[in-house]
Amino acid sequence: MTEGEAKTLFDTEEDSLTPEEREDLATAEPEAEPVTYTGTDFDVEGLVRRLKRGDIVIPTFGHGDESLEVAGFQRGFVWRRPQMDRFIESLLMGYPIPGIMLVQQVDRRYLVLDGQQRLRTLGAFYEGIHGGREFVLDNVADEFKGLTYRTLAPEQRRQLDNTFIQATIVKTDGSNQSLEAIYQVFERLNSGGTQLTPHEIRIALYPGMLVDFLEKLNKTGNWRQLYGARSLRLRDQELILRIVALYDNSAKYFRPQKKFLNEFLGTHRNLEGLDNGKLERLFTEASKLLLEGPGRHALRFQSSQVNAALAEALYVGLMRRLDGGTAPTPEDVAAAVRAFTSDRETAVTISGSTATEEYVRKRLNMATKAFAGI
Template sequence: MADDDADRVDSAVEDEALTPEEVEDIASAEPEAEPVTYTGTDFDVEGLVRRLERGDIAIPTFGHGDDSLEVAGFQRGFVWRRPQMDRFIESLLMGYPIPGIMFVQQVDRRYLVLDGQQRLRTLGAFYQGVHAGREFTLENVADEFKGLSYRTLTPEQRRQLDNTFIQATIVKTDGTNESLEAIYQVFERLNSGGTQLTPHEIRIALYPGQLVDFLEELNRLPAWRNLYGTRSLRLRDQELILRIIALYYSSSAYFRPQKKFLNEFLGAHRNLQGLDQGKISTLFASCSDLLIEGPGRNALRYQSSQVNAALTEALYVGLMRRLDSGGSPSVDDVTSAVQAFTANKEAAVTISGSTATEEYVRKRLEMATREFSQI
């Protein structure tokens, strides 16, 4: 199988469901529970679409800060496929029950979509009559609805759709970190069914800003892309870069659950405060160049065609420490160090199975650092 084909297969597989590591991370209890203020209300479908069109309901762009939004950058890209979109509209036309949606009410009274992006965007596209540059007509539905657009619905069908009520939970925030942490915990408990968000996708709700933008900048580096492969729709590649940076700076402070460690690191350095952006960029780019030129894309994979996050963070942190100490190791030396690390049975234990324990994280970073220090 060609590399491009393998990348497409990997991407399709990894974007469907949570990985075992992500499931474990989500299931890990927070050390403290945060209170939250919320209300419940119902919106008719036509009213929701109208609010979307005039901007009273906002779907923030995932991963990028917006000073006007207290919870910016939360949502990932639109990921529903046409069959899911069609069947959602069909459910409304049939009067079937559907899941509720969740908003965050800002100080300016706008509603930010915390949960329900796919449903709301589907409604917006159907009412506009266009999706992905093509006319939006129902296809993957019962025969009585096939070929229908919003414009061609019968008056009775249109009233059924327009007047259907969708339950909404509205969580209030004042923009403080404590308030955002409460929203994180609420959403995490409701994050089930359908296409669950990963811990990193939820994390972006807390602390968007310059660090998240910087992560995306590193995520676009050609050498890193060649190593990792196809971009992850679930932003696992971006989260992996965050893990590398957090462990490079704060490995001695690492603790479980990993989600909390990464949340706190992102919060503490939200706008790159305390981080040397130039240094990180140089070290990360140099590591990527050495790894792709030496051991190649297989360096980040262990007994699988998919990227091994524990292995990747260990190699990057160890090699970044080596480069930061001075000198320029050769590509051959880097290749030898990578091979020695992955061949070590003790190291193998720390990059398979439950990899997020304090013991395994500390051990694999120490072993990778030791291997690279010898070149």
């Protein structure tokens, strides 16, 4: 069973991309970034050896070693034991195995861009432990049942150790231009079972203090009550990024939205040029007023789901109002939200294709005027 097939088994509604995310992924960048890559083959034993000594790194999702130019491409480890067993069995049977993709950084380490689950499975099988228990093959043909790496017959061990896995190696120099090229490469390969969202790819490319700041805001109580349950696909965190980026730099917004957010996150990767204290204060005050005024339904429009376009407009408009003077009452905020959402022009700008420059600027201006009047 391939990694993509295993992902498909565990797809849920949360795993599916939203129409907005599909549009974002499908929208072409105005410029195609060049990339340098090579192909090579690694024997399985060599891959495991490199994993153990840290020459191949499976990055932490969204965070990680500051010395890594690229980190966190991988989501959580989702294979269950039957899929892990079947993968090892495929290698023992000599079946063809999908290739992996690595990013070679300046210090010559390889970072796993695609193939986390296969590599983690190999590491666990060679180590003999998974989840605190002995890794004994079970969901396999009878001839392999009960085997561990240490109890493989010599010919079986040679078959496994000497199997070659093809690797595509993409090179980066750590610059924003280089990372944007890798983003475009990954986006084009991002298909099959559980596609990564644009934001999952984005924070993988640009881990740092800004991502940590977004996650801090994402944990605040009033925001959580407004948004609802945590998004397994980080859609709540992406919405906060949209709010922060548009509050800070809406005048320079451009399509495609994914590139605008990529550039913002890359430029302010470690909060360079951002007043994070002010942003946190305005965001938390706006969350409190929206919850106490219009309530949880404020971020929803004709649906039980959060409308991201509506939410970003309300937050940016209210944060601008809070930055300009004394805080309005929750009742005044509720009245402003009703006026904004009942306007026919609002419905146009928060439905359908919402990421155009015209619609983004229009809804932000309308929300700003609605809150300026209270």
